[in-house]
Amino acid sequence: MEVQAVPPPPMPPPAGGAPEGSSPSASSSGQAAGAGAGQTVPGPGAGNAAGPGGDGGGGDAGNWFASGLDPGSRGDISFTLVWSFSIDAQMGERRGGPDIDLWIVDPDGFRLSSSREGAGLGPSKNGGQIDMDDRGAWGDGDGGGPERAFWPTGGAPKGTYVYGVRWYLGFGSVQYTLRIYRGSTLVQEKTGRLGADQRGENVELGRTIVD
Numbered sequence: 731m732e733v734q735a736v737p738p739p740p741m742p743p744p745a746g747g748a749p750e751g752s753s754p755s756a757s758s759s760g761q762a763a764g765a766g767a768g769q770t771v772p773g774p775g776a777g778n779a780a781g782p783g784g785d786g787g788g789g790d791a792g793n794w795f796a797s798g799l800d801p802g803s804r805g806d807i808s809f810t811l812v813w814s815f816s817i818d819a820q821m822g823e824r825r826g827g828p829d830i831d832l833w834i835v836d837p838d839g840f841r842l843s844s845s846r847e848g849a850g851l852g853p854s855k856n857g858g859q860i861d862m863d864d865r866g867a868w869g870d871g872d873g874g875g876p877e878r879a880f881w882p883t884g885g886a887p888k889g890t891y892v893y894g895v896r897w898y899l900g901f902g903s904v905q906y907t908l909r910i911y912r913g914s915t916l917v918q919e920k921t922g923r924l925g926a927d928q929r930g931e932n933v934e935l936g937r938t939i940v941d
């Protein structure tokens with residue numbers, strides 16, 4: 731299931747376009763999440779986490795963050811996941827690309843996951859939910875995300891949120907960018923590679939605290 735509560739993303743770049751150009755470090759910048767930490771949300775054209783370059787890819791990670799259409803920065807805390815992938819790795823017929831998933835375990839122990847295996851999209855009792863799941867070639871999405879989760883203003887429980895990504899279906903590998911916002915402030919960003927060889931594994935990327 732895919733729920734789209736925002737306008738659809740721009741069309742992905744054609745084959746031969748640019749895959750992820752993320753930083754060489756496999757993860758992280760910006761530890762959370764104290765008052766005043768982090769940086770403001772970049773405006774249109776800024777903060778492109780998936781810039782051009784590379785050898786032919788798909789997904790619209792760069793478009794989303796560069797176009798100002800980043801669907802994060804809502805509620806008390808929100809998570810946005812995008813990824814880019816190689817069209818050449820999609821066996822010809824799966825041009826929508828891999829389906830990777832976002833997961834979060836909230837301070838109450840509730841697991842939100844777009845994989846929906848022993849988890850759910852929510853809403854949880856505290857209002858947390860995944861309201862967008864890009865299933866790539868296996869759904870209506872075009873691959874690349876965004877996927878997003880958020881807790882509405884005044885609803886997010888205090889405590890530690892553990893979050894990560896999961897390979898669900900597809901071929902090859904992706905370069906992902908996961909951003910976490912407290913309100914409209916970007917407080918963490920994780921980038922890295924996820925591959926089909928990690929299918930089914932809940933890869934933990936980090937933790938963030940709401941206090």
Ligand SMILES: [Ca+2]
Pocket residue numbers: 829830831832844863864865866877898
């Ligand atoms: Ca997905």
